[in-house]
Amino acid sequence: MNTPDVPSLLPRPVHLQLGTGSVTLDAGSRILAAAGTEPAAYLLREQLAGTGLALPVLPRSTPMLAYAEPATSVALTLDPALGSEAFVLNAHDDQISIIGGDRAGLGYGGQALRQLLSPGVYRRAATRGGPWTLPSVSIADRPRFRWRGVMLDVVRHFMPKHDLLRFVDLLAVHRFNRLQLHLTDDQGWRVQIRRYPRLTEIGGWRTESQLGSGPAAHGDGRPHGGYYTQDDIREIVDYAAARGITVIPEVELPGHVQAAIAAYPELGVTGAQLPVWTRWGVNVNVLNAEDSTVQFFRNVLDEIIHLFPSEVIGIGGDECPREQWRADPRTQQLMAERGLTTESQVQSWFLAEISEHLATRGRRVLAWDEMLAGEVPADATILGWRGSAGIGAATDRGLAVVSCPDHSAYLDYRQSDGPDEPIPVSMVLTLEDVYRFDPVAPVLSPAQAALIQGGQANIWAEHMDSARVVDFYAFPRLCAMAEVLWSDETRDLPAFMDRLRHHLRRLDALGVEYRPLAGPLPWQRRPGVPGRPLTRQQRADEVTQLVAEIGVG
Structure with a gap:
C-alpha cells in the first residue's frame, strides 16, 4: 500500500486531529459531487490521476445500492457558512468528505487530500499499484490572508504558455491565489494588443540578453522573444481560475517602457528610434507626457481589461527616472500648462490619468509603492517592496497594501553566500529568511495592520532563462512563503523543515528542479557568469540611494 507515515501537510493547517485506522482508495472508489461542486470534482479526479484509479464522478444523490460492493467515496459539498476559501476534510470509516466554503475551498480541500496520500499521487500516471491509503483524520482549515501572491516576470525571459500553465499548477498545490504577470518592460512586450500590433511584432523580441549582473556583464549574442496571444491569455486566465488563482496583469508606465517606445517611437521623449533594451536595471528612457501617449495606454488597457477579469490592474509606477523630462522643452511646456512644478509631479499626473481611466472601467489600481510620491486613488492597492517605510507610508494614508519587501520576498536574490550559487545577485535570502517573514510588521498599529491584504513573492527573471531555472530560484522558498501566507503567525522552523523534507518528495514527483537543501x-551552477553580491546592509543602502536618485518617497 502507498501511504505516508504521518500526515505532513504544507501549509500547516489550523486544525488537524488524527483518528484511529485508515481509509483506502481502490478500484471501486468514486467521487460524489453535490450540486455546484461538479467542477471541483472533475478537477480532483484529474489531480488524482497518479493513483491510476478511474474515480468516476457521480451525483451525490446516487443511491448506494447502485454499487455491487461497498467502496470508499469522496463526497464534495458546499457550505458558505465556513467562509471564503475555508474547508473541512474528514476521512473515517471508508468515507472521505470535503466541505468547502466556496469553490476555492473545495479545491484546497482536494489539495489536502492529495497530501494525505503518498508522494506518488503527484505523478501524472501511476507507477505503482494501489490501493492508496490515508490516515483517519479530521482537518479544518482556512487562510490567514486573502492575498497570497506570486509575481512572475515573463519579460526579462519569456515563459512559454505550457510552462506557465505548469507554474499555475504548482501555485495551486501551495494554495497561492494571486498570480501577477509582469507583462511589459524595457526588455520586451509579452501580450498581444490588436490595436497596436507592433508592440509584439517589434517590442516582443530583443537582439540579445545581458549575461550576468553588473555593468561589466556582456551580451550573450542570442535573440530572445515571445508573447502571449489574446487567446493564450484567455486560456491562462481560465485555467488559473479553475484552480482558485486570479491572474493580474501588469503593464509598466511611465518608466520601464523601452520595448513600447521601440515599437512606437512617438511615445518617447526624444522621438528617436530605440531598440528593445538588452540590458538589466533602471533605464533613462521614459514615456513623454503628451495627451496622445496617455490615450495610447488607455487604449492598451481597454484591451487588457477585456482579457483579465481581476478587480485590480497593475500599472507599475516604479523606478521612473526624470532626467529626460527635466531636459526636454516640450515636457517643461506641458508642465507649465498643467500647473506642475516638479518632474515628480509629471509621473504622478500620468499615473492619475491612467488610474482615473481604470476607475471608469470599474477596475482598481495596483502599483508599486513609488506611486506614493503623488496622489493615490483611495481604492488603490500598493505593492510594498521598500520594507517598512513603503508599507508604513501606504497604511498611514489608509491604502490597502500587499507586503512584498525585497529583503524577504525577492526570490531572484541569491540563496546562500557560497561560491556555487548561480549568478549571485544582491543579498542572501535563504529559505529560513522567507519562513521568518511576516507581512504584518510588528511596527504597524492595529489600524495599519488591518490594511495589509497579505503578501507576495516576486520572481524577477533577468537570470532565469528557462522554467527549470525558475524552479531553482522559486522552490523550496515558495513552500515557505506558502505557509507564511496561509497559516497563522506562529513559526516553528524545525517542524516546518520536517514537513518540508517530506514535501520535497512531492516536488520530485511533480518534476520540480528545486534547489536542494544542501x-x-x-548543473544548477553557472561558473564564470558574473554576479553582484551584496550584504543586507549594502542592499538596504542601495535601495535608499535608488529612491533618492529617482526622487520618490
Whole structure:
C-alpha cells in the first residue's frame, strides 16, 4: 500500500486531529459531487490521476445500492457558512468528505487530500499499484490572508504558455491565489494588443540578453522573444481560475517602457528610434507626457481589461527616472500648462490619468509603492517592496497594501553566500529568511495592520532563462512563503523543515528542479557568469540611494 507515515501537510493547517485506522482508495472508489461542486470534482479526479484509479464522478444523490460492493467515496459539498476559501476534510470509516466554503475551498480541500496520500499521487500516471491509503483524520482549515501572491516576470525571459500553465499548477498545490504577470518592460512586450500590433511584432523580441549582473556583464549574442496571444491569455486566465488563482496583469508606465517606445517611437521623449533594451536595471528612457501617449495606454488597457477579469490592474509606477523630462522643452511646456512644478509631479499626473481611466472601467489600481510620491486613488492597492517605510507610508494614508519587501520576498536574490550559487545577485535570502517573514510588521498599529491584504513573492527573471531555472530560484522558498501566507503567525522552523523534507518528495514527483537543501547541483551552477553580491546592509543602502536618485518617497 502507498501511504505516508504521518500526515505532513504544507501549509500547516489550523486544525488537524488524527483518528484511529485508515481509509483506502481502490478500484471501486468514486467521487460524489453535490450540486455546484461538479467542477471541483472533475478537477480532483484529474489531480488524482497518479493513483491510476478511474474515480468516476457521480451525483451525490446516487443511491448506494447502485454499487455491487461497498467502496470508499469522496463526497464534495458546499457550505458558505465556513467562509471564503475555508474547508473541512474528514476521512473515517471508508468515507472521505470535503466541505468547502466556496469553490476555492473545495479545491484546497482536494489539495489536502492529495497530501494525505503518498508522494506518488503527484505523478501524472501511476507507477505503482494501489490501493492508496490515508490516515483517519479530521482537518479544518482556512487562510490567514486573502492575498497570497506570486509575481512572475515573463519579460526579462519569456515563459512559454505550457510552462506557465505548469507554474499555475504548482501555485495551486501551495494554495497561492494571486498570480501577477509582469507583462511589459524595457526588455520586451509579452501580450498581444490588436490595436497596436507592433508592440509584439517589434517590442516582443530583443537582439540579445545581458549575461550576468553588473555593468561589466556582456551580451550573450542570442535573440530572445515571445508573447502571449489574446487567446493564450484567455486560456491562462481560465485555467488559473479553475484552480482558485486570479491572474493580474501588469503593464509598466511611465518608466520601464523601452520595448513600447521601440515599437512606437512617438511615445518617447526624444522621438528617436530605440531598440528593445538588452540590458538589466533602471533605464533613462521614459514615456513623454503628451495627451496622445496617455490615450495610447488607455487604449492598451481597454484591451487588457477585456482579457483579465481581476478587480485590480497593475500599472507599475516604479523606478521612473526624470532626467529626460527635466531636459526636454516640450515636457517643461506641458508642465507649465498643467500647473506642475516638479518632474515628480509629471509621473504622478500620468499615473492619475491612467488610474482615473481604470476607475471608469470599474477596475482598481495596483502599483508599486513609488506611486506614493503623488496622489493615490483611495481604492488603490500598493505593492510594498521598500520594507517598512513603503508599507508604513501606504497604511498611514489608509491604502490597502500587499507586503512584498525585497529583503524577504525577492526570490531572484541569491540563496546562500557560497561560491556555487548561480549568478549571485544582491543579498542572501535563504529559505529560513522567507519562513521568518511576516507581512504584518510588528511596527504597524492595529489600524495599519488591518490594511495589509497579505503578501507576495516576486520572481524577477533577468537570470532565469528557462522554467527549470525558475524552479531553482522559486522552490523550496515558495513552500515557505506558502505557509507564511496561509497559516497563522506562529513559526516553528524545525517542524516546518520536517514537513518540508517530506514535501520535497512531492516536488520530485511533480518534476520540480528545486534547489536542494544542501546546495545547488552541478548543473544548477553557472561558473564564470558574473554576479553582484551584496550584504543586507549594502542592499538596504542601495535601495535608499535608488529612491533618492529617482526622487520618490
